[in-house]
Amino acid sequence: MRILFIEVDTEREWACASIGPAFITAFLRARGHEVSLYRASVDATPNEVVAHVRKADPELLGVSLTTRQWLRARELVQVIRSEIDVPVVAGGLHPTFSPTQVLGSPGFDYVCLGEGEEAMLDLVTALENGESAAGIDNIWMRGGTRPVLRPPFEPLDDMPFMARDMLDEYAGCVHMTTQRGCPFPCTYCAARMYNELYAENANYGRRRSHTSVLDELLEIQRNGPLCYVIFLDDTFTIYRRWVREFCRVYKERLQIPFSLHARVETVTEDLLGELAAAGCQHIVYGVESGSLRVRRDIMMRAATNERIKEVFRWTREAGIMVTANYMLGLPGETRDDLQQTYDLALELQAFDFGYFVFYPYPGTALFRLCLEKGYLPDDYLEREANHRESILTLPDITADDIAEYYDRFTALRERQSLERAEGHLSDAAHATIRESVQHLAQSG
Numbered sequence: 001m002r003i004l005f006i007e008v009d010t011e012r013e014w015a016c017a018s019i020g021p022a023f024i025t026a027f028l029r030a031r032g033h034e035v036s037l038y039r040a041s042v043d044a045t046p047n048e049v050v051a052h053v054r055k056a057d058p059e060l061l062g063v064s065l066t067t068r069q070w071l072r073a074r075e076l077v078q079v080i081r082s083e084i085d086v087p088v089v090a091g092g093l094h095p096t097f098s099p100t101q102v103l104g105s106p107g108f109d110y111v112c113l114g115e116g117e118e119a120m121l122d123l124v125t126a127l128e129n130g131e132s133a134a135g136i137d138n139i140w141m142r143g144g145t146r147p148v149l150r151p152p153f154e155p156l157d158d159m160p161f162m163a164r165d166m167l168d169e170y171a172g173c174v175h176m177t178t179q180r181g182c183p184f185p186c187t188y189c190a191a192r193m194y195n196e197l198y199a200e201n202a203n204y205g206r207r208r209s210h211t212s213v214l215d216e217l218l219e220i221q222r223n224g225p226l227c228y229v230i231f232l233d234d235t236f237t238i239y240r241r242w243v244r245e246f247c248r249v250y251k252e253r254l255q256i257p258f259s260l261h262a263r264v265e266t267v268t269e270d271l272l273g274e275l276a277a278a279g280c281q282h283i284v285y286g287v288e289s290g291s292l293r294v295r296r297d298i299m300m301r302a303a304t305n306e307r308i309k310e311v312f313r314w315t316r317e318a319g320i321m322v323t324a325n326y327m328l329g330l331p332g333e334t335r336d337d338l339q340q341t342y343d344l345a346l347e348l349q350a351f352d353f354g355y356f357v358f359y360p361y362p363g364t365a366l367f368r369l370c371l372e373k374g375y376l377p378d379d380y381l382e383r384e385a386n387h388r389e390s391i392l393t394l395p396d397i398t399a400d401d402i403a404e405y406y407d408r409f410t411a412l413r414e415r416q417s418l419e420r421a422e423g424h425l426s427d428a429a430h431a432t433i434r435e436s437v438q439h440l441a442q443s444g
């Protein structure tokens with residue numbers, strides 16, 4: 001069958017790899033199906049998208065959606081379906097945790113709950129045979145009842161490597177995932193909700209073997225340049241023993257620079273040394289708040305500020321670049337908490353940092369809290385999900401307080417980048433001067 005995935009862009013800077021469809025594509029292609037991807041860039045008009053779909057002439061259209069992508073996808077699918085008669089299936093975090101909202105919108109025929117590889121294969125097979133999709137695990141048909149979930153795919157080593165042509169990868173900089181699921185309980189996190197979705201019948205957390213990860217990278221290297229690896233796993237450093245062995249084999253066979261995401265509780269000074277020796281050049285840590293109260297009582301992240309500072313120091317001393325992520329505007333947060341986050345950011349002096357205004361993602365504990373307490377506006381389903389402005393009415397801080405701190409973070413980041421640029425300039429200038437002096441000395 002001919003399947004077309006549409007990647008719905010919402011921002012230029014986040015226009016990046018579509019991991020879910022890349023796995024599903026590999027799985028379907030291995031069984032003889034024809035799969036391609038069309039990126040609906042932010043500038044593409046609905047008419048242009050329709051024209052592309054018409055040209056590709058798919059028998060099934062797939063869309064992978066986060067909450068951020070939902071509103072634009074809803075509009076595009078409606079326009080496509082008003083012009084072209086093609087069934088549409090949506091999957092990913094947003095359809096998984098807001099399935100009735102998606103199925104209630106014109107043009108969506110099926111929603112896939114949770115993992116999509118086997119479910120999509122069953123759906124494609126049913127459609128090809130002219131059969132109904134009723135009764136396919138994970139697939140919820142419009143007008144049907146909630147399906148049961150099949151167990152998560154196991155072992156992950158049996159999953160074909162991602163279809164690389166579905167990812168935007170340039171100049172040998174590649175994306176990798178080595179696991180599925182994150183065991184931590186952060187209350188704002190949509191990704192961890194898969195654990196709860198599957199909790200009744202299985203453990204969602206799984207990891208690939210070192211051999212499988214290395215084989216994929218070596219295959220990429222055989223087929224083209226391999227210059228940098230971005231590990232997209234939620235928390236790469238969950239199991240130290242796995243990471244230690246990874247460092248050993250990776251160093252032996254590849255030594256290509258790489259970056260990863262970690263939590264401060266999961267690393268030690270020694271482990272950071274081993275990661276650096278294996279080629280780790282950059283780690284992104286979720287700091288999230290400078291207030292221990294907010295982290296511990298609201299986010300369920302109990303690390304202390306001392307631990308965070310210590311880990312940042314170890315990471316820098318190991319020669320690894322550090323990026324920190326912060327969140328602003330959670331329910332229960334006060335102006336004083338916002339100030340503590342800003343103060344910690346100043347003190348940590350990360351090489352770079354991300355700062356995000358809190359948005360309550362469907363399915364999460366904080367989403368439920370916001371709903372119960374009436375913090376969400378009545379029309380929240382029609383509001384854009386973004387991380388720049390708060391949509392909440394909170395008891396202890398105003399949207400203006402959050403905006404003020406967001407602007408302070410913006411200014412801080414601009415100042416830091418400028419200082420870094422100046423630092424580089426003067427380094428270069430120093431080098432030139434040093435060279436000239438040496439040259440003069442040598443020439444007499």
Ligand code: B12
Binds near residue numbers: 011014019114177361
């Ligand atoms: C890598 C990553 C990114 C990358 C690439 C994203 C991408 N397109 O894959 C980049 C850096 C670009 C990115 C950006 C952002 N991200 Co991000 N990202 C992730 C991360 C860490 C991993 C995604 C991943 O690799 N998944 C692995 C694959 C295998 O799993 P999967 O995507 O769920 O796909 C499976 C199923 O869902 C299903 N499926 C998926 N699509 C489809 C489609 C069909 C048709 C079917 C049948 C099935 C199906 O099958 C797949 C295979 O089993 C997740 C956390 C997470 N674990 O999901 C956050 C996450 C998805 N990101 C998130 C956010 C908020 C963002 C940003 C908005 C960040 C920001 N602050 O601005 C941006 C905007 C992205 C956007 N356009 O919406 C949130 C989304 C919450 C939500 N409910 O929407 C998450 C969950 C993080 C979190 N902790 O809350 N992100």
Ligand code: SF4
Binds near residue numbers: 182189190191234286
């Ligand atoms: S550590 Fe990261 S991925 Fe894991 S639950 Fe917390 S926020 Fe989500």
